[in-house]
Amino acid sequence: MTLQGARERWVRTGGVELCVAELGDPAQPTVLLVHGYPDSKEVWSEVAGRLADRFHVVLYDVRGHGRSTAPQPLxxxxxxxxxxxxxxxxxxxxxxDRPVHxxxxxxxxxxxWEFVTVKRTEGRIASFTSLSGPSLDHFGHWIQRRMKRPTPRRVGQLLGQGAKSWYVYLLHTxxxxxxxxxxxxxxTWPRIMSRMEKVPSDNxxxxxxxxxxxxxxxxxxDNVRPRLLRPRADAFAHAPVQLITPLGDAFLSERLYDELELWAPQLTRRTLPAKHWVxxxxxxxxxxxxGEFxxxxxxxxQEPRTASGPHAxxxxxxxxxxxxxxxxIGRATAYAFAEAGARVVAVDRDGEAAARTAEMCRxxxxxxxWAETVDVSDEQAMEKLAAKVATDYGVVDVLVNNAGIGLAGSFLDTTSDDWRKVLDVNLWGVIHGCRLFGRQMAERGQGGHIVNTASAAAYQPSRALPAYSTSKAAVLMLSECLRAELADQGIGVTAICPGLVNTNITSxxxxxxxxxxxxxxxxxxSARLYGLRNYPPEKVAEAILRGIVNNEAVxxxxxxxxxxxxxxxxxPGALRRLARVKPPM
Known part of the structure; x- marks a missing residue:
């Protein structure tokens, strides 16, 4: 996505001309995106393109940046x-005629932060989303409070942020x-960004x-020293504020926002595992x-609905x-991620079932x-799904290859067609998912996680499940190999081995x-026996989320x-002897 096709205009103010770009329908609420340093408005191109179908999106080059003119003197x-x-x-x-977001x-x-806290802008701002940039006034008060009462913890916070702000001192020279x-x-800046932050260098x-x-x-x-030394005492936000804090920001400490509720009474907090250039x-x-805010x-x-589930x-x-x-297990896992506030793509070969899952997730x-109908054993269908998801929703952060079918019976009774069907779904379905979505994760360069549903049958031999056990053992080894290969790219891989769980796979x-x-x-x-065991799929879903958080292998x-x-x-000898026991039919 680029700003190609955007409507452009020039706004004259204070002796400069500002280059302004607009996307979307002007009748919709206006979202105004303001870029940082050393960027121009194009830093927002990917975000703007995703918002333009619902909002009137406006971007402008700050004075002296991009195609806007610079003040004289500087x-x-x-x-x-x-x-x-x-x-x-x-x-x-x-x-x-309407306030902007x-x-x-x-x-x-x-x-x-200046715009949303000064009197002369009251009524012109409907909401403010802050990302990787504090109010200088709030920052000044933050410093003063820690210098007045220098406990070891507060001194550590000051020193920590001081180290992160090394570049500010250089910019004053x-x-x-x-x-x-x-x-x-x-x-060299583009190469630095690509290496340090994994920022795509397309446009x-x-x-x-x-x-x-x-x-x-x-x-x-012009601003840092005066405001930090003499911060305003009335820097209170007069609009709802959404604070998004990247947990891996190399320039700003999370502690800077500890007392933000004092200044922004209508505050929504969010965090994400990312670096500075989100x-x-x-x-x-x-x-x-x-969009949600x-x-x-x-x-x-005043506040969007926030997730309250575990690992939100x-x-x-x-x-x-x-x-x-x-x-x-797939539906229970979708619900667990939904309760944690994730965006969920529910995939199943039964389109109506997938749609019901997506509806409940919301x-x-x-x-x-969203719901998508796909047979995971169909390579071309999976390729189309991967392309559609990337275009419509974005690159997947977590992939759960859960689709599977059961097959029981002795090896000599299992036909080639039987083998082909179970391997196509249980193994090739996982391979297709890992290859297509894993490649997207790797190319994005921001990490991710792949979960493959194997089974206890992957390491527990059984005379009654040769085909099923073989397919799941292959999934387990595939997961181990992928885990080793993708570790350097920040992509975790986990194999889930549920055991006897009360689902419809038995029927x-x-x-x-x-x-x-x-x-x-x-x-x-089999369904009756699993029902008597009655181990719920919700517990497997909990284990999946926990396994991702802890980056567990198996x-x-x-x-x-x-x-x-x-x-x-x-x-292992005990399991081999147990495998010889003929199960009751």
Whole structure:
């Protein structure tokens, strides 16, 4: 996605001309995106494209950046007061009759805090989403409180943030930043971003980077020292605020926002495991949260519905795709991720079942949920699904390859067709999912997690389940191999081995070597036995989420699965003797 096709206009204010781009329907609520340092408005291109189908999206190059002109002289031309004049001029031009929903990143967030806390903008801002940029006034008070009462913890916080702010000191030096940006730093910056933050370099940064960065140094020189020394005492937000905190931000400590409720009474907090440049690395997740927040405010709610389930801080807003989600473990797993605030893609060959799962996911807390109908054994269908998901929803953060079928019966009674069917779904379905969605994760460069549903049968031999056990053993080894290969790219791989779980797989499993009447009798008997065992799929779902959080390699779930796993490691002979016992039919 780029800004190609955007409507462009110029706004004159304070002796400069601001380049403004618009996407979407002007009749819809206006979302105004403000970029940071050393960026231009193109840093938002991926986010803007995802919001434009629902909102009127506006981006502008901050004065001295991109295609906007720079003030003359530069000194004193980038004060927060003048930046506020620019914001009001743009807001009046693009949304004269309605307040705008403000979104700021980095220095775009720093200046947006000024916009949302000064009197002259009251009534012009409907909401504010802050990302990786604190209010300088709040920051100044934060420093003063810790210097007045310097406990060891507070001193540690000051020193920690001081170390993270090393670049601020350099930007205050005369001439040196300009020379660096117009010279070697400007040329190497894209490679630095790609290496350090895994930022895709498709259409970012723009060719104006060197001059943008050189001009932008005055953002720091004109504002940081005066505001930190003399912070405003009335810097209270007069609109609802959504704070999104990347947990891996190399420049800003999470502790900076500890007392933010004092300044922003209508505050919604969110965290995500990412680094600083989230508009480029996680645009799908950011667009989802911004859209949800704007919609909630437009609907009269001060805060969006937030997830309350276990691990909501880990999975909130993440995109999770689950195969075999129409029933059993897959459906329970979809619900568990939904309760944690994830965005869920429920995949099943039964389209109606997948749709019911998606509908319930939306009701129990999912940021959003969709249903897709696919047979995982069909390679071409899986390729189309992977392309559609990437285009419509984004790159998957968590993939759960859960779809599977059962097959019982002796080896000599199992036909080639029987083998082909069970391997196509249980093994090839997992291979297709790992190959297609795993490649997308790797190319994005922001990590992820793959969960493959194996079985206790993967390491517990059985004379009654040769084909099924073989398929699941292959899934287990595939998971181990992938875990080793993808570790360097931050992608975890977990094999789940449930054991005896009360799902409908027992009533649908095929039995080789018997007629239809005998097969139905055995299915009914197996379903009754599993029902008496009554281990719920919800507990498997809990184990899946826990396994991802702890990045576990193999997760045996039920007591019998854990016991067999121990025997397989320390007393495999006992399992082999047990495998010879003929099961009751």
């Amino acid at each position: 000194r004193g031309g980038f004060t927060l007061e003048k930046l506020t004049d620019d914001f009001l001029a743009v807001a009046d031009a693009v949304s004269p 403000l979104v700021g990143h980095d220095w775009g967030s720093v200046q947006s 005369p001439v040196l930043p300009e020379l660096a940006w117009r010279g070697p730093l400007g040329r 970012y940064p723009t060719s104006s980077l060197s001059s943008d960065a050189a001009h932008g140094a005055w953002l720091y020189r 508009p480029r690395t996680r645009p799908d997740r950011l667009a989802s949260w911004v 704007v919609t909630s405010v437009e609907g009269g709610r 801080d880990r999975f909130g807003g993440q995109l999770v795709l689950i195969t075999g989600a129409g029933s059993g 009701l129990v807390g999912a940021t959003d949920a 649908t499993a095929r039995h080789a070597g018997v007629d239809a009447e005998e097969e139905a009798r055995r299915q009914k008997k 997760v045996p779930v039920t007591p019998e699965a854990r016991g067999a796993h121990l025997l397989a490691r320390f007393a």
